[in-house]
Amino acid sequence: MSGNPMHAVARFAADWESTLRGDRPEPPPLDRYVPDGRDARLAVLTDLVRVDMRQRWRRAGMEKRIAEYRTEFPEVATSPDFVDLVCEEYVVRSRYRVIDVDAFAVEYPEVAGELRARFAAGDDARRTPPPSLPEGIGTGRRLDDFDLLTDLGGGAHSRMFLARQRSMQRLVAVRVEAGADSDAPTVAQLDHQYIVRVFDQRLIADGSTGKPLRLLYMQYLPGGTAADVLAQRRAQPGPASIAVLGGRLLLRAVDAAMEARGEIRPADSRVRAEIAELSWPETVAWVGRRLAEALEYAERHGVLHHDIRPGNVVFTAEGVPKLADFALGPLSWAGGRPTGRAEDPEALRYRSPEALAVMLDPTAPLPGARGDLYSLGVLLWEMLTGTAPFEDSAGDSGPATVADMLARRRAGVSAAALATLPAETPAALRRVLLECLHPDPDRRWQRGAELAGQLDLCLDPRARDLVDPPRKSLRARMRGWPVPIAVVCVGLPNALASVYNIRLNQSLIVDRLAAADQERFATVALVNNAITFPLAAALLLWLARRPLAVSYRLAHGRHYTAAELARARADTLLMGERAVWIPFAMWLLAGVAWPVALSRSGAALPPNAFGYFFTAQVVCAAIALAYPFFLVTVYALRSLYPQLLARGAVGPDDRRQLLALSRRSNFYLAAAASVPLLGVATATFVAPADLELVIGTVRWLSVGGVLAFALTYQLSRLLEADLRALARAIPQSTTT
Template sequence: MTSANFADHGKIDAIIRFTEDWQRCLRDDRTEPPPIAEYVPDGARVRLAVLTDLVRIDLRHRWDRAGLGKRIAEYRKEFPEVEHSADLVDLICEEFLARRGHGPLELTDFLSEYPEFAEDVRARLAEFATDDDTVADTERAAALVAELTPGRRIDDFDLITDLGTGTLGRVFLARQRSMQRLVAVRLSAGRGAGGHGMARLDHPHLVRVFDQRLITDKSATATRLVYMQYLPGGTAAGVLAQRGWLQEPDGGALLLRAIDTAMEAKGEIRPTDSSVRAEIAALSWPETVAWVGRRLADALDYAEHNGVLHRNIKPANVLFTAEGIPKLADFAVRAAAPRSVANPEAVEPDSLPYRSPEQLAELLDPAAPAPGPPSDIYSLGALLWELLTGAIPFDDPPMPADPDARAETFATMVRLRERGITEATLARLPPDTPSTLRRVLLECLRADPKRRWRNGAELAAQLDLCLDARARELVDPAPTSLAYRSRGWLMPILGLCVGVPNVLASLYNINLNESLIIDRMTLAEQERYSAVGLINNLIAFPIAGLLLLFLTRRPLTIGFRLARGREYSPRTLAAARRDTLHMGDWAVWVPFAFWLIAGVGWPLAVAFTGVDLPRQTFLHFFTAQLVCAAIALAYPFFPLMVYAVRSVYPQLLVRGGIGVEDERQLRKVAGRANFYLGVAAAVPLLGVAFATFVAAADLDLVIVPVRVLSVGGILAFVLTYRLFRMLEADLLALERAIPQRTR
């Protein structure tokens, strides 16, 4: 290897390390950026070239972070050799662009800071000399971009293939010489379509924007160059072309076929032995749409948490890797423009079908509130609907060429969206569309932004449900299913689950007490015993019932009201989900406590009335109550929780706002279920243990109840174990529907 090659290698290595360390700094939200001096090589031959590139990278990243902005004048003091860089004027121009993107900055004020370079900088930034921040690209710059052809070299990039022309400029497949990698290069006239704001975002489902540059020719005409990750798998527009009007798409194979078609057109080779492609191939078409949508929704959530909204979701902005992984492109990369019907930059015909009502209203009234994150949810929902059905969800009128006639067209589009999805549109859904996916997309397409999914995280979690057959069966059961038809039966089911085991326990208790205690009392003592029992029941049962109703008040009322159109805050819904998962615990611990209290209080109250009870009687009474308490603790939990998880909890889950805390609560229920299963297994043993406290002469009196308890307990355990396995499977399915996310 020659010394020149070693020098070039050192230059590339320094730039790569510096860029990677800056990205780590941004991801970790560190306030101390990497120092340039540690990356500048010692060799005089490459030092200045590397230093220039490092300054350019450092400058852009610093102005993307509040409080870290740095001026070229400061770099010149720190590194005097920058004065001799051939790119010094370009660096000063880069500072102006970075500061202009950070806040208002007049060109005249900026040039006063660099008077010795004012003439050169003014020539390079001629298009910024106006106070209007939305100056259209000059005709000359647009013509230069239009004349570009493959084979040309632009800056650090060799243009290989023309990938197409969009509203933001022309896109080429290019080779970046300094990094020796293939990239997609978008060239646009003037300063529009910048990408420096996106360069800090790093997500597996976002097209990675590496950086941008402003290139000027001898006539001072500016061209904006943005280079980004190259994806060979085509766009969602190609998938829609394959989807067409097919009545029965062949599942994930349709997506893979569209990707392979796009790759063949570019001369790319299809990957082999891809686990991702195998996963896609096994999906039905509705599941494929949910699989794609879940990843795009996750990308929207990540971007939103980094302060970026898309506002232009459409098929051309959804790209695919060779394996089929979707990625969103062109996040809010253009400078803001006046929002009006007459502004051609604000009216992109290919994106209009996917715009939310508030975006269309913004075109009619520039003073309308700016759309927020729910607008992107709407647009993504419209795109997923089109992928699913082969048609956009609304029959919009054609866009007139006359700008004066557009207002009425936009008003019609707003009215169509406010009217909602029609029955004819619903009929276009494929027959195998899960009801969960249908519900999720309809929520996306609500006219009122407040009634949509609040963010991408909520939408992604709901789309996860669509990909799990067991989870979607739980969350959106068929209208004919028992789980669906029993949704309004919480009160009677709660009464049955609690009442039946406790009634059986009471019968067992009465039988034992009559044999061992009551039959040995005088008639007067029996009357006192019965009076104490009546008072005990009149007090205990109402208190226990009211306590249970109070503890279960949210599950009892909120689900009922949600079904009738009532809306609740995310905090209230989270509390209702938590209480629903605790219903089984309250249904067993409240009776358990009252059985034990009665085991002590009842014989004491009887003794207080003057009845002389032998010491052995207290022991018999308490041990019998303990067995009854175990019955009350073991058996109501499982039938009630199976019902709650299948019929009550899903109604709360579909309202959104689910997160890591919900997953923890589901896991805790699974852990508690193991405890209650153990108690159910112990009930027959407790009956046998009770018999050991009975005198030998009295064994004949208790042998039948003990046998009934033992045999019944074994049969009850078999049923309980079956319910336990059902509950376990349901909880695991719901856990899978609450994915973990790291940003």
């Protein structure tokens, strides 16, 4: 690479951020950013390795070690900073798993002495439990710039307080922790509308004990937590009460929390009015969609949560949820077992199977972003039903309890738990939550953006009914017969066009031919149909192969990558157009090929036969263009496309495709309106003496065309409403 080496690291870091945002499919290749020139190359390469290693170790499955960089770039071993790079690898890895410094040093014998000198004492410290807060940390006390006003809960290692920050004269939430290790600088960079804003941290010494304390102060939200919402949900006398209250149940919990803190409920809030109109399942989806957006944003900035539970979901006065306590971060997994508050048995109920597995086996794979989505699914299920999806036995956080919880989660959601879902729960929300709670991380939603999109879909009645129709409905049953239905949708209008064509040609051309020429006409027709019909059918099946095959295989348990599903969705939306343009072209081609073939076969055709034949073919082509489009497209959109949409990984491209199809459908509606007009227009080309022969056929075409247009118009309105509903349920842009 040539260019200014000063900019290489900055561009590399920016491209990593682009990868996290989803703008790039893969991490940036490091070798493309290394400058030319030995001295500049080595200095910049060292910084590039640091950036790359830090980013990769934050993401499960992408980890990379200094030994690997050394193999790829041998000059790394000659860098003056090589020891520092190896030490940084040790620090990064030890944040995620206990590492014995002696075992690690064996991997780098050339710097083993330096490693032991730097980390021997620290390694023992990592094996000790986190320190507890000193006695006397409570309300009424002043710590540094903060007056602690209200105890908001916590554990032995840390507690949360409502506090007044004297220097700024504002209310903040302060978490007081024993010790000084944290990811606060990273978490403080998170600035998202659904994440509690962390302002900064301060490290102080307790005045009575001299022990270090960390004060992490953040945005204060008065609307309580999801634990308050759960308490309100469980306090309702029965399902009827939940159904009547709907979103007002959430507002009731928020108002109760605000009243307890002496806060005043906001007036004329658009958000509160929106929540009040939602059903309870829709309210749960509304809350979940925002929390999923928060997780997506944090993951793209290299931060996972690892401790999603009711106490870490807080609400504004308007009822908007925000995710708190990202500061726990990857440190919660140091040594395999979560530390501090994460050892609370109550918090274990929200752990993913892979998180519980790490607690039992430190060598098990660490939980990634999909572990957070699992935890969010548990929380949303509990909000929806008032009960947890798994009947965990009471106990502590010992190995036996953890093993029992892990076994229950690997067994999946039981029939008894499914029975607790409210009767008004949309099938789409049921499906989305079960996908969150799948034991296999690869079978869950892969990113927060996917989950947010699916929950958005649950909020649109028309869209969710399209994607998850009742199991015994006609649309659900039609999903199993894509090929026969597509054949009927395409074949019936073309068959009717053939009837019109045969009757018109018989009256104007065939009946006037000599017997030998009529035999030639029949032979040409047979040869033409034997070629064109199979060819058209083969082309149509080839172009529709992906939508038809993918929908069938999905129904039988096959899984596809996000790219394969995206291609199948695009092809499914094109099914209707592909189903009409091939027959359209065949009709027009036949309008030229048949008369030419007849002439070359020796048939004596009347001078006006070419005009009669071609105008009839034009009418048939218009029929083949207009009517099958709406039949095929409505079927594809209502029966095939929703199965692909339900698999997730949808985004702005899908929305643009839906809206583009909506615009293009107007052309086919105009084509349908033109059919009876074309039929009348073709009659003007018929000699006056021959009008009596065709007037009946033209009359039937006109009347049938008007009736067909009325049906087509209704299908176009249905198609338009479906396209708009699905487009509304797809994000307009990636989460920021």
